[in-house]
Amino acid sequence: MGDEKKITGTLVLAVCTAIMGSAQFGYNTGVINAPQKIIEGFINDTWVKRYNEPVSKSTLTSIWSLAVAIFSVGGMIGSFSVGLFVNRFGRRNSMLMVNVLAFIAAALMGLSKVSHSFEMLIAGRLIIGVYSGMSTGFVPMYVGEISPTALRGALGTLHQLAIVCGILIAQVFGLEALMGSDKLWPLLLAFTALPALYQIAALPFCPESPRYLLINLNEENKAKAVLKKLRGVSDVSEDLQEMKEESRQMMREKKVTIAELFRSPMYRQPIIIAIILQLSQQLSGINAIFYYSTSIFEKAGVSKPVYATIGTGAINTAFTVVSLAVVERAGRRTLHLIGLGGMSVCAVLMTISLALLDQLKWMSYICIMAIFGFVSFFEIGPGPIPWFIVAELFSQGPRPAAMAVSGLSNWTANFLVGMCFQYVEQVTGPYVFIIFTVLLVLFFIFTYFKVPETKGRTFDEIASSFRKGTEVESPEKGGPEEMNILGADSQV
Numbered sequence: 001m002g003d004e005k006k007i008t009g010t011l012v013l014a015v016c017t018a019i020m021g022s023a024q025f026g027y028n029t030g031v032i033n034a035p036q037k038i039i040e041g042f043i044n045d046t047w048v049k050r051y052n053e054p055v056s057k058s059t060l061t062s063i064w065s066l067a068v069a070i071f072s073v074g075g076m077i078g079s080f081s082v083g084l085f086v087n088r089f090g091r092r093n094s095m096l097m098v099n100v101l102a103f104i105a106a107a108l109m110g111l112s113k114v115s116h117s118f119e120m121l122i123a124g125r126l127i128i129g130v131y132s133g134m135s136t137g138f139v140p141m142y143v144g145e146i147s148p149t150a151l152r153g154a155l156g157t158l159h160q161l162a163i164v165c166g167i168l169i170a171q172v173f174g175l176e177a178l179m180g181s182d183k184l185w186p187l188l189l190a191f192t193a194l195p196a197l198y199q200i201a202a203l204p205f206c207p208e209s210p211r212y213l214l215i216n217l218n219e220e221n222k223a224k225a226v227l228k229k230l231r232g233v234s235d236v237s238e239d240l241q242e243m244k245e246e247s248r249q250m251m252r253e254k255k256v257t258i259a260e261l262f263r264s265p266m267y268r269q270p271i272i273i274a275i276i277l278q279l280s281q282q283l284s285g286i287n288a289i290f291y292y293s294t295s296i297f298e299k300a301g302v303s304k305p306v307y308a309t310i311g312t313g314a315i316n317t318a319f320t321v322v323s324l325a326v327v328e329r330a331g332r333r334t335l336h337l338i339g340l341g342g343m344s345v346c347a348v349l350m351t352i353s354l355a356l357l358d359q360l361k362w363m364s365y366i367c368i369m370a371i372f373g374f375v376s377f378f379e380i381g382p383g384p385i386p387w388f389i390v391a392e393l394f395s396q397g398p399r400p401a402a403m404a405v406s407g408l409s410n411w412t413a414n415f416l417v418g419m420c421f422q423y424v425e426q427v428t429g430p431y432v433f434i435i436f437t438v439l440l441v442l443f444f445i446f447t448y449f450k451v452p453e454t455k456g457r458t459f460d461e462i463a464s465s466f467r468k469g470t471e472v473e474s475p476e477k478g479g480p481e482e483m484n485i486l487g488a489d490s491q492v
Contacts, residue, residue: 074129
């Protein structure tokens with residue numbers, strides 16, 4: 001294995017510790033679903049204790065919806081705060097500091113039952129949402145900046161793998177036989193403190209991003225020492241030279257604000273690409289699939305649909321591993337296109353089978369296959385790719401602001417889908433997937449014509465292609481390769 005693909009113990013420790021924040025995001029996304037009926041019972045009991053009457057159905061629905069949706073609101077707040085932390089405290093220290101939020105959230109949610117306060121549960125969900133929003137910015141940025149160019153895509157996919165593993169763990173732990181019971185559900189929600197405890201113990205032994213040390217703090221000796229540990233070689237002059245070139249380019253640019261991302265032609269193209277890629281993840285219909293899956297499994301005669309849903313989570317995880325294995329060979333753009341195209345076909349199958357389900361009972365099995373296919377294609381492309389390709393599209397200066405904007409786009413779309421889907425589904429029924437099919441096709445077209453391939457290119461090479469609007473040298477072919485991007489003055 002060449003030096004550019006050498007995996008060291010320091011790199012493994014740093015990446016594995018960082019993605020615990022990603023696992024937190026996944027765990028807290030999925031943990032609230034399994035004990036829904038039990039938590040609704042807790043809300044009703046609390047209401048009776050306060051007001052001597054049962055809570056009305058509409059009020060219960062509102063309180064429950066708030067407890068679920070407030071997580072996304074916290075994510076929106078957290079994702080927009082990423083730039084404030086990483087530039088002031090560094091990447092590693094930012095991840096370390098925000099674990100305080102995880103402990104506060106765990107305490108509020110874990111003590112909500114004994115305190116007879118569903119408000120504590122809601123507050124805890126908001127705070128862990130803020131933590132998760134920050135993590136979706138910190139983790140891809142940190143992993144991207146410490147990874148060798150040849151491994152950046154594979155290691156970047158670990159962020160999404162940790163998210164789906166977190167969801168799967170939450171689904172398993174949420175079984176009534178384990179922690180999804182009336183007595184143990186507060187412990188299920190408070191479990192989020194354990195990964196935070198691990199991060200607090202392990203992060204001090206992880207290096208700070210060498211790019212942050214050299215480019216932001218101008219501490220070349222520290223950056224060089226960190227690079228030697230991460231790469232496992234004594235000669236890191238090539239990495240240092242690339243960072244210095246990026247630093248020189250930054251000095252020629254003024255400080256990049258969020259507004260500047262949209263005003264400057266140099267940044268407008270990549271930030272629009274970043275936003276569209278994040279929207280392609282959340283507006284793909286993946287949340288709708290999970291919403292529909294339980295009822296479809298029931299119609300198919302599955303006696304324990306919860307286990308089938310866990311099976312879907314397992315497929316989620318397995319195909320993220322597939323993406324991790326092939327992303328450096330196939331490329332980011334290619335995998336995203338394959339994912340979007342496959343999801344479009346599965347969405348059409350879902351629409352047809354759901355529409356004919358009452359007339360043809362065997363259509364339920366087609367529907368189940370379409371669900372598994374949809375989830376598989378999602379994890380090949382739209383699941384992992386948007387998280388780390390955003391970090392690749394920008395140089396060190398605008399990267400924190402870009403991660404904040406793209407993260408906010410993701411969380412906002414997540415919130416809107418969560419709030420609106422049930423109402424749209426009531427109007428459209430099974431034909432709701434036609435909407436997602438149209439969106440998937442539009443995202444496919446945008447990706448095909450506008451998204452560049454970033455595989456094998458340094459951060460500065462990618463950023464330069466947007467600055468110049470010209471072809472860049474292909475590291476594999478040794479000649480110019482079309483980047484499939486717009487000219488500097490083109491309009492998206």
